[in-house]
Amino acid sequence: MNKDEIKQIQELCRQNRCNIIKMIHCAKSGHPGGGLSAVEILTVLYQKVMKNFPQWTKSTQHNERDRFVLSKGHASAALYSVLAQRGYFPEEELMSFRKLHSRLQGHPCCRTLPGIEVSTGSLGQGLSMACGIAMALKLDKNPAHVFTLLGDGELQEGNCWEALMTASHRNLNNLTAIIDRNNLQIDGTTDKIKNLNPLDKKLEAFNWNVIKIDGHNIEEIYEALEKSKKSDKPTAIIANTVKGKGISFMENECGWHGKAPCDEDCQRALEEVKNK
Amino acid sequence: MKIDRTKTKSIRNAYGKTLVELGKINKDIVVLDADLACSTQTIMFGKEFPERFFDMGIAEQDMMATAAGLASQRKIPFASTFAMFATGRTYDQVRNSICYPQFNVKIVATHGGITVGEDGASHQALEDVALMRNLPNMTVIVPADCKECEEVIKYAAVHKGPMYIRIARTNVPDIFGEDYKFELNKAKILREGKDVTIVTNGETLAEVIECAELLEKSGIEAQIIHMPVVKPLDSDTILSEAKKTNFVVTVENHSIIGGLGSAICEVLSENSPALVYRIGINDEFGQSGEQRELMEFYGLTAERLAQKIERKFRDIK
Numbered sequence: 001m002n003k004d005e006i007k008q009i010q011e012l013c014r015q016n017r018c019n020i021i022k023m024i025h026c027a028k029s030g031h032p033g034g035g036l037s038a039v040e041i042l043t044v045l046y047q048k049v050m051k052n053f054p055q056w057t058k059s060t061q062h063n064e065r066d067r068f069v070l071s072k073g074h075a076s077a078a079l080y081s082v083l084a085q086r087g088y089f090p091e092e093e094l095m096s097f098r099k100l101h102s103r104l105q106g107h108p109c110c111r112t113l114p115g116i117e118v119s120t121g122s123l124g125q126g127l128s129m130a131c132g133i134a135m136a137l138k139l140d141k142n143p144a145h146v147f148t149l150l151g152d153g154e155l156q157e158g159n160c161w162e163a164l165m166t167a168s169h170r171n172l173n174n175l176t177a178i179i180d181r182n183n184l185q186i187d188g189t190t191d192k193i194k195n196l197n198p199l200d201k202k203l204e205a206f207n208w209n210v211i212k213i214d215g216h217n218i219e220e221i222y223e224a225l226e227k228s229k230k231s232d233k234p235t236a237i238i239a240n241t242v243k244g245k246g247i248s249f250m251e252n253e254c255g256w257h258g259k260a261p262c263d264e265d266c267q268r269a270l271e272e273v274k275n276k
Numbered sequence: 277m278k279i280d281r282t283k284t285k286s287i288r289n290a291y292g293k294t295l296v297e298l299g300k301i302n303k304d305i306v307v308l309d310a311d312l313a314c315s316t317q318t319i320m321f322g323k324e325f326p327e328r329f330f331d332m333g334i335a336e337q338d339m340m341a342t343a344a345g346l347a348s349q350r351k352i353p354f355a356s357t358f359a360m361f362a363t364g365r366t367y368d369q370v371r372n373s374i375c376y377p378q379f380n381v382k383i384v385a386t387h388g389g390i391t392v393g394e395d396g397a398s399h400q401a402l403e404d405v406a407l408m409r410n411l412p413n414m415t416v417i418v419p420a421d422c423k424e425c426e427e428v429i430k431y432a433a434v435h436k437g438p439m440y441i442r443i444a445r446t447n448v449p450d451i452f453g454e455d456y457k458f459e460l461n462k463a464k465i466l467r468e469g470k471d472v473t474i475v476t477n478g479e480t481l482a483e484v485i486e487c488a489e490l491l492e493k494s495g496i497e498a499q500i501i502h503m504p505v506v507k508p509l510d511s512d513t514i515l516s517e518a519k520k521t522n523f524v525v526t527v528e529n530h531s532i533i534g535g536l537g538s539a540i541c542e543v544l545s546e547n548s549p550a551l552v553y554r555i556g557i558n559d560e561f562g563q564s565g566e567q568r569e570l571m572e573f574y575g576l577t578a579e580r581l582a583q584k585i586e587r588k589f590r591d592i593k
Contacts, residue, residue: 069345111376111377111378118344118348118373118379119372119373119376121372122371122373125341125344125368125369125373126341128338128340128369129341129342129344129345129373131338131342132343132347132348132349133345133346134345135330136306136346136349136350137349140349158337159338159341159369162333162335163338165335166333166338
């Protein structure tokens with residue numbers, strides 16, 4: 001990626017951060033922390049890496065699309081913003097997030113919104129679903145790639161480790177799992193609640209290709225994702241991130257996992273993002 | 277109707293064979309199992325179509341969510357294991373990953389009910405129908421014999437949406453002939469009688485048919501309604517027939533809480549004054565024993581059913 005492209009992505013990330021704050025403020029509920037930590041990952045995925053067609057099922061190339069599963073479904077605000085930015089649905093609709101009769105449900109629902117492959121929200125199941133998608137693609141000899149984004153706290157769910165075994169056992173090299181390693185969960189740090197370390201060694205022991213990156217560095221994200229498409233094994237990208245990234249008073253604060261900013265906080269947050 | 281108990285057949289075998297037949301016609305059918313392929317008989321499909329068969333190991337939650345992923349790409353997954361593990365252990369995966377998005381996953385669970393036998397309470401699913409019945413978008417079917425099982429599985433392959441099919445471990449006698457047709461929205465009235473309406477499904481149907489003969493000897497005329505589809509329930513048939521006898525008995529190899537009996541009560545309590553007597557496993561766990569011993573002990577054999585129903589009938593008349 002050249003400098004202009006990186007700048008362009010940074011600008012899109014800035015817009016997505018603003019949207020996340022506004023959406024959660026407007027809904028008076030939602031999950032800012034884990035959405036903000038995933039902004040660069042999701043923006044690079046949808047803008048630069050994934051073959052994706054915002055006309056969705058109306059596209060003649062629909063079947064060629066790379067698939068995405070948001071296993072950490074609570075980062076929905078971030079995903080919706082990225083999808084609207086790509087043109088999957090009108091940006092104005094973002095402010096209906098979490099409201100009655102909205103297509104933008106609290107957690108992604110594939111029955112209502114274009115761009116969503118499977119419904120998620122109950123943690124630990126997305127990687128299994130991504131494996132199922134990868135298996136279906138292999139059966140159909142479809143060269144599309146499957147990406148999924150997991151939370152690091154989510155890895156405490158046993159179902160994740162069942163799926164990790166499935167992916168390597170079945171050589172699902174058309175699958176990339178990105179782990180949003182922000183080190184925080186609702187009740188505290190992952191180290192304190194249930195330690196995941198050594199995460200890279202665990203994933204390697206499960207016979208995955210492991211790449212570690214700075215999850216806010218656009219070039220690193222892009223290179224890791226592109227590399228993962230050519231792996232002979234399923235790839236896990238451990239993306240080191242900061243929960244609440246970009247808003248000083250939200251960064252590394254557990255309290256901002258699932259809390260809406262008040263009017264004043266919202267104002268402060270938007271100004272911070274705009275001035276960066 | 278006569279039940280020939282000398283000629284019983286494996287309903288699981290009927291399932292396995294039907295899957296193979298369907299696999300030949302429809303390339304989108306894929307089958308998943310959780311290390312019980314020899315018991316559930318999905319192994320037959322696995323041998324015929326190894327590329328479309330996925331043994332997911334002892335990981336039922338992974339199996340269900342993987343099936344959801346396959347279904348999201350228009351495959352038609354049949355996922356099998358014992359009823360205990362297919363429902364309780366994976367309830368969240370079935371609810372959130374399959375039913376909520378309305379994915380076309382067919383859960384075919386074997387070893388439903390007390391007749392799991394010697395393995396005992398830990399393996400005897402007595403709550404599975406209750407668990408699956410309360411999920412929106414889910415269809416719940418409990419076939420009674422091999423022919424019905426075959427037809428239900430064929431139906432499942434063309435039906436769109438999540439489905440739970442519960443089959444027994446037990447070898448069952450034939451009840452239906454070659455002319456049998458499965459209808460999702462229609463219960464089957466197999467016998468007429470003016471004194472009591474007995475509603476049942478699954479392996480207890482054979483017992484109920486014999487029970488009706490025994491009741492007749494005691495001067496009680498029993499009507500039999502076979503209700504393989506617990507959801508969506510054919511409430512029209514229940515309401516019209518309950519009016520005639522005003523006394524309904526439900527019989528199921530399942531807890532009396534939440535299963536067929538509860539479903540019938542829900543319909544009748546809102547519409548009809550008919551009395552409902554639920555027979556099944558009373559709010560308790562099972563135990564080890566031989567299949568017939570357990571049926572006898574828990575009061576589900578034809579003789580025990582006839583005794584219970586006659587007693588209740590005399591009480592209320």
